Amino acid sequence: MQEEMHKLLDEVLEGADEEEVISIRQLLNGVKRKQNKLNESIIGGIxxxxxxxxxxxxxxxxxxxxxxxxxxxxxxxxxxxxxxxxxxxxxxxxxxxxxxxxxxxxxxxxxxxxxxxxxxxxxxxxxxxxxxxxxxxxxxxxxxxxxxxxxxxxxxxxxxx
Missing domain, CATH: 3.10.129.10 (Hotdog Thioesterase)
Structure with a gap:
């Protein structure tokens, strides 16, 4: 599954404009915020x-x-x-x-x-x-x-x- 995710992320980043890269970074940071218990939910983190x-x-x-x-x-x-x-x-x-x-x-x-x-x-x-x-x-x-x-x-x- 991780290999599939890396492939998808690479594909998306390859064609992404600056706004899309910023958005992807925020989405990933949102998951990280939840993992680090800064937020109680994924949506709160995002x-x-x-x-x-x-x-x-x-x-x-x-x-x-x-x-x-x-x-x-x-x-x-x-x-x-x-x-x-x-x-x-x-x-x-x-x-x-x-x-x-x-x-x-x-x-x-x-x-x-x-x-x-x-x-x-x-x-x-x-x-x-x-x-x-x-x-x-x-x-x-x-x-x-x-x-x-x-x-x-x-x-x-x-x-x-």
Whole structure:
């Protein structure tokens, strides 16, 4: 399998332009970030998610790169949605006792501005925490502080097996 992977990587790199080489490097570094436990998931590693809990405020930041771009060279809406869902879901899970988890049941994202600049930061706050569900508010801002998206999410609380 490794020989097959080396062959594929060589083929892709041989025909790659500069943007594609940068993207391949970011994808490989993302896997490395997960292996080194800098991120808990491959997607968190690929987007180089950096989590911060400071004085009760929870945020996740990502750099804007060719991997996050859509065909218009702005951040793809799905990346923005993934970022804010991750921030809200992580906060929801942090609020639960041991043995419980929260999963997204509804995600609303209102896109307000294009994702441009150096990076994006998503913040999350709990709106309501019940015994079976949570509602969380999320916001994504660009590196200049402009609000890119506002979001709300509903989360179902489950007992882990």
């Amino acid at each position: 987007f180089a998610m950096d989590k911060c809990l400071d004085a009760g405020n929870f945020t996740i930041s990502i750099p804007i790169t060719t991997v996050t771009h859509n065909s218009l060279h702005i951040v793809h809406g799905g990346v923005t949605a993934t970022l804010v869902d991750t921030a809200m879901g992580t906060l929801a899970n942090m609020m639960l006792p041991e043995g419980y988890g929260a999963v997204t049941t509804n995600l609303n994202v209102h896109y307000l501005a294009p994702g441009i600049g150096e990076g994006l930061t998503a913040s999350a706050t709990i709106v309501h925490q019940g015994s079976k569900t949570m509602v969380v508010d999320g916001k994504v801002v660009d590196s200049a502080g402009k609000v890119v998206a506002h979001s709300t999410g509903s989360f179902f609380i489950i007992k882990k097996d």
